[in-house]
Amino acid sequence: MQTPILSIENMDVSFQLSDGKYKALEDISFSVFPDEVVGIVGESGCGKSLTSQAILGILPKNAQVDHGEIAYKNNNLLEMKENDWQEIRGSALSMIFQEPMTALNPLLTVGKQISEVLKKHTNLSKKTRKQKTISMMKEVGLSRAEELYNSYPHQLSGGMQQRIVIAIALIAEPDLIIADEPTTALDVTIQAQILELFRKLKQYRKTSIIFISHDWGVIRHICDRVLVMYAGRIVEQGSVTEIISNPKHPYTKGLIQSIPDHQKKGEELYTIAGKVPSLKERKGGCPFADRCSSRLDICKQQFPESVVMEGTHTVKCHLYLKGAVETL
Numbered sequence: 001m002q003t004p005i006l007s008i009e010n011m012d013v014s015f016q017l018s019d020g021k022y023k024a025l026e027d028i029s030f031s032v033f034p035d036e037v038v039g040i041v042g043e044s045g046c047g048k049s050l051t052s053q054a055i056l057g058i059l060p061k062n063a064q065v066d067h068g069e070i071a072y073k074n075n076n077l078l079e080m081k082e083n084d085w086q087e088i089r090g091s092a093l094s095m096i097f098q099e100p101m102t103a104l105n106p107l108l109t110v111g112k113q114i115s116e117v118l119k120k121h122t123n124l125s126k127k128t129r130k131q132k133t134i135s136m137m138k139e140v141g142l143s144r145a146e147e148l149y150n151s152y153p154h155q156l157s158g159g160m161q162q163r164i165v166i167a168i169a170l171i172a173e174p175d176l177i178i179a180d181e182p183t184t185a186l187d188v189t190i191q192a193q194i195l196e197l198f199r200k201l202k203q204y205r206k207t208s209i210i211f212i213s214h215d216w217g218v219i220r221h222i223c224d225r226v227l228v229m230y231a232g233r234i235v236e237q238g239s240v241t242e243i244i245s246n247p248k249h250p251y252t253k254g255l256i257q258s259i260p261d262h263q264k265k266g267e268e269l270y271t272i273a274g275k276v277p278s279l280k281e282r283k284g285g286c287p288f289a290d291r292c293s294s295r296l297d298i299c300k301q302q303f304p305e306s307v308v309m310e311g312t313h314t315v316k317c318h319l320y321l322k323g324a325v326e327t328l
């Protein structure tokens with residue numbers, strides 16, 4: 001059995017708000033193995049970004065991990081000193097955010113921003129750092145890399161800026177990259193180019209990636225496995241092909257039905273009625289119960305245990321718990 005790069009066990013995260021403490025993530029457990037691309041999918045507010053922030057130790061000030069373990073190669077990050085975690089964060093785990101301009105320093109040339117990572121985490125000479133930076137810029141598809149090295153972020157297009165952010169994330173050869181909706185801020189053609197770049201990275205670099213998206217089309221093209229999140233919980237997970245061809249959770253079914261090419265021509269675009277409950281609106285039971293057309297009485301009372309469907313495919317839904325229907 002392979003050792004996972006990252007393994008999260010039973011993690012709960014809560015926010016301290018003015019009128020009390022509210023759970024935002026509950027019982028999050030999953031692993032990422034070497035060379036694997038794991039997607040996290042779910043509507044806005046389901047906890048995708050919070051999960052990645054918890055992994056990197058960059059949660060908002062009013063949020064905390066209450067319970068659980070986040071292990072990087074068998075070391076619990078939550079027990080590490082901040083300095084050690086910071087070292088891992090820069091070199092072994094790195095992050096690509098939605099908006100390239102928020103990740104880049106407007107006052108530094110892009111070449112310098114990439115080579116700074118090498119300066120911090122390696123003993124390479126200045127000349128080698130520059131050479132490596134230029135070759136990384138070429139690898140991420142920036143053809144005039146020598147010229148671009150001395151450019152400032154505002155002199156580049158959005159797609160080029162995101163390529164620089166990807167180069168920064170890759171230059172220290174991390175074991176795991178977390179990409180949080182890395183194409184959302186870009187226009188459609190550039191999105192396709194950046195996705196193609198991720199596909200190539202997966203093929204040639206063999207870096208593990210957590211790819212956060214609300215877009216199944218993107219998940220289907222990039223990921224090996226997918227976690228479906230709803231209201232702070234992972235409600236279904238499995239291989240992408242298995243989940244897309246055989247979704248079990250009514251929420252996953254609804255999301256897949258909303259993919260435009262899953263609909264017949266001329267049909268109105270399907271959307272799941274209702275919305276994700278806010279932290280304060282979440283009650284006991286299954287948080288999807290209010291929106292679920294297959295709801296059983298027990299769904300409002302109790303959150304279901306995980307049920308193994310086939311291989312790595314698991315679902316948390318009362319419909320698949322043995323005896324759930326009979327006991328009602």
Ligand SMILES: Nc1ncnc2c1ncn2[C@@H]1O[C@H](COP(=O)(O)OP(=O)(O)OP(=O)(O)O)[C@@H](O)[C@H]1O
Binds near residue numbers: 043047279
């Ligand atoms: N700083 C904060 N203070 C209070 N609640 C927050 C804060 N940040 C996030 N939340 C809440 O935590 C929950 C999860 O948010 P998160 O940003 O992880 O969702 P998401 O699935 O990444 O959504 P999106 O696709 O919009 O980025 C949401 O209910 C959100 O309102």
